[in-house]
Amino acid sequence: MTIIAIYNQKGGVGKTTTSLNLAAALAKSGRNVVCIDLDPQAQLSDIAGVTAESGNDTVLSMFERNRSLHELLRKSASGFQVIPAHGSLSKVDVLHAKNYNVVNRLKASLRGDRLGDNADVVIIDCSPMIGVLSLNALFACDLLLIPIAADHLSMKGGIKLEKTLKALEPILKRRIDRRYLLTRFDSRRRMGWEVLHLLEEKFGREVCSTSIAESVSLAESPALHMSVYQHAPTSRGAQDYEDLLRELETLKLIR
Amino acid sequence: MTIIAIYNQKGGVGKTTTSLNLAAALAKSGRNVVCIDLDPQAQLSDIAGVTAESGNDTVLSMFERNRSLHELLRKSASGFQVIPAHGSLSKVDVLHAKNYNVVNRLKASLRGDRLGDNADVVIIDCSPMIGVLSLNALFACDLLLIPIAADHLSMKGGIKLEKTLKALEPILKRRIDRRYLLTRFDSRRRMGWEVLHLLEEKFGREVCSTSIAESVSLAESPALHMSVYQHAPTSRGAQDYEDLLRELETLKLIR
Numbered sequence: 001m002t003i004i005a006i007y008n009q010k011g012g013v014g015k016t017t018t019s020l021n022l023a024a025a026l027a028k029s030g031r032n033v034v035c036i037d038l039d040p041q042a043q044l045s046d047i048a049g050v051t052a053e054s055g056n057d058t059v060l061s062m063f064e065r066n067r068s069l070h071e072l073l074r075k076s077a078s079g080f081q082v083i084p085a086h087g088s089l090s091k092v093d094v095l096h097a098k099n100y101n102v103v104n105r106l107k108a109s110l111r112g113d114r115l116g117d118n119a120d121v122v123i124i125d126c127s128p129m130i131g132v133l134s135l136n137a138l139f140a141c142d143l144l145l146i147p148i149a150a151d152h153l154s155m156k157g158g159i160k161l162e163k164t165l166k167a168l169e170p171i172l173k174r175r176i177d178r179r180y181l182l183t184r185f186d187s188r189r190r191m192g193w194e195v196l197h198l199l200e201e202k203f204g205r206e207v208c209s210t211s212i213a214e215s216v217s218l219a220e221s222p223a224l225h226m227s228v229y230q231h232a233p234t235s236r237g238a239q240d241y242e243d244l245l246r247e248l249e250t251l252k253l254i255r
Numbered sequence: 256m257t258i259i260a261i262y263n264q265k266g267g268v269g270k271t272t273t274s275l276n277l278a279a280a281l282a283k284s285g286r287n288v289v290c291i292d293l294d295p296q297a298q299l300s301d302i303a304g305v306t307a308e309s310g311n312d313t314v315l316s317m318f319e320r321n322r323s324l325h326e327l328l329r330k331s332a333s334g335f336q337v338i339p340a341h342g343s344l345s346k347v348d349v350l351h352a353k354n355y356n357v358v359n360r361l362k363a364s365l366r367g368d369r370l371g372d373n374a375d376v377v378i379i380d381c382s383p384m385i386g387v388l389s390l391n392a393l394f395a396c397d398l399l400l401i402p403i404a405a406d407h408l409s410m411k412g413g414i415k416l417e418k419t420l421k422a423l424e425p426i427l428k429r430r431i432d433r434r435y436l437l438t439r440f441d442s443r444r445r446m447g448w449e450v451l452h453l454l455e456e457k458f459g460r461e462v463c464s465t466s467i468a469e470s471v472s473l474a475e476s477p478a479l480h481m482s483v484y485q486h487a488p489t490s491r492g493a494q495d496y497e498d499l500l501r502e503l504e505t506l507k508l509i510r
């Protein structure tokens with residue numbers, strides 16, 4: 001079971017878009033995929049058509065009452081299962097901010113749980129906040145995928161995140177395996193190329209060879225409660241996330 | 256003194272871009288402008304070239320030690336003054352989450368302070384989190400400007416925010432005066448027009464007549480530590496934020 005966290009503390013860089021479409025591409029390839037929505041704004045859950053009635057249907061009940069993750073699994077129309085989020089999930093960041101053990105709860109739960117029977121790949125969509133929820137995702141993952149939108153403010157966010165990761169790794173006692181994914185790349189804009197070159201200069205082989213193009217199909221599919229594969233399977237966006245999947249397989253980051 | 260909060264819980268919709276360029280347009284028009292950076296990620300501060308060495312240089316010292324806001328004012332190269340942010344500002348959200356009086360601190364401080372001698376307009380840039388910091392901005396402002404990027408996920412964020420505001424207003428005992436600002440509008444994309452029509456249908460006269468076009472100059476200026484007026488004064492983005500200023504003046508939302 002491969003656990004992929006999708007995180008960047010910059011807002012609007014394509015975390016949810018990447019979670020949705022990478023999960024859909026994986027499901028399309030025949031794998032069992034589980035998406036865990038760790039954003040109290042529950043956007044991935046909404047898109048997937050899975051509603052949490054209360055915190056009980058979310059990982060909040062794992063934190064509060066030790067509920068098993070596999071009990072929280074829900075079917076979605078996009079080919080993967082979802083553990084949805086709910087507004088009350090933000091309690092976790094508030095209540096546990098000072099409890100240092102709480103950051104390993106998700107990792108322990110993913111290992112001890114029977115989720116492995118259900119899931120080849122677990123994708124965790126995070127909010128931009130670097131709080132208890134996102135830290136749980138960072139500490140639980142085998143791979144951290146960091147979307148960076150092709151603009152300078154997002155690039156700055158990526159550099160800031162790298163400092164945060166360097167500060168966390170001594171606590172974790174290992175390096176978090178990570179890849180930077182350039183998203184919303186518009187090849188006609190000079191700025192996109194500037195950001196790509198800055199990324200490669202700064203992070204070298206940790207930058208995905210695949211970039212996700214700015215592709216309106218990717219922005220349209222959520223309103224239709226679909227992945228790009230259901231909405232526009234021949235679009236550039238659909239192709240790019242498929243290419244990303246191939247790249248992660250080739251690098252053996254996904255089995 | 257007019258206090259404008261720039262808030263939307265959706266990430267990457269142009270809060271910081273709007274804070275920067277509306278403040279610069281106001282300063283260009285001859286007004287005294289103060290920008291308060293209420294985002295622990297301090298992006299507005301970075302762009303403006305104003306660094307907080309620690310929480311003491313930020314509104315954190317107002318919350319913790321009752322420091323006067325005018326003592327925190329710093330000059331920037333973009334024509335307005337800045338009260339910068341710092342990572343430690345996120346303490347406010349954690350420490351005070353359960354203290355109901357803390358949400359009025361900024362309002363009290365803006366009124367009691369000598370900031371009014373310095374400032375015709377105060378612009379508050381918020382993080383996407385609906386925590387103690389953002390609530391302080393919402394409760395302190397005369398006008399809430401809500402940037403909505405021209406895509407469906409941002410539209411959903413706007414609808415969610417309206418529910419949040421409706422829940423807050425009984426506590427505040429007044430309606431928060433607000434305007435929705437369509438940003439990153441690409442007139443060639445059908446989706447942009449769809450979002451504009453949905454916005455007008457849902458929020459009517461609360462939608463600004465001015466929309467901010469997708470304009471690469473707006474995305475480039477931050478890396479140069481400039482507003483769009485310094486970087487590309489004849490660009491579409493520069494024109495749009497000037498038009499927004501005219502509209503707010505005409506509506507008497509800014510004196």
Ligand SMILES: Nc1ncnc2c1ncn2[C@@H]1O[C@H](COP(=O)(O)OP(=O)(O)OP(=O)(O)O)[C@@H](O)[C@H]1O
Nearest residue numbers: 011012013014015016017184214215219266406408
């Ligand atoms: N490659 C792309 N092409 C076109 N639009 C995109 C692309 N990637 C993302 N978008 C659009 O950009 C907006 C922001 O993307 P998304 O919501 O996935 O970012 P996020 O990082 O999850 O945001 P948040 O920080 O709010 O969780 C969405 O409207 C999305 O549809």
Ligand SMILES: Nc1ncnc2c1ncn2[C@@H]1O[C@H](COP(=O)(O)OP(=O)(O)OP(=O)(O)O)[C@@H](O)[C@H]1O
Nearest residue numbers: 011151153266267268269270271272439469470474
């Ligand atoms: N009208 C526009 N045209 C082109 N690019 C834009 C426009 N508005 C914003 N951008 C770019 O989009 C990205 C997100 O904008 P910005 O950082 O201002 O959003 P934000 O809401 O403040 O994000 P966060 O939630 O992270 O604070 C930035 O790279 C910015 O330069």
Ligand SMILES: [Mg+2]
Nearest residue numbers: 015016039043
């Ligand atoms: Mg998201």
Ligand SMILES: [Mg+2]
Nearest residue numbers: 270271298381
């Ligand atoms: Mg911002």
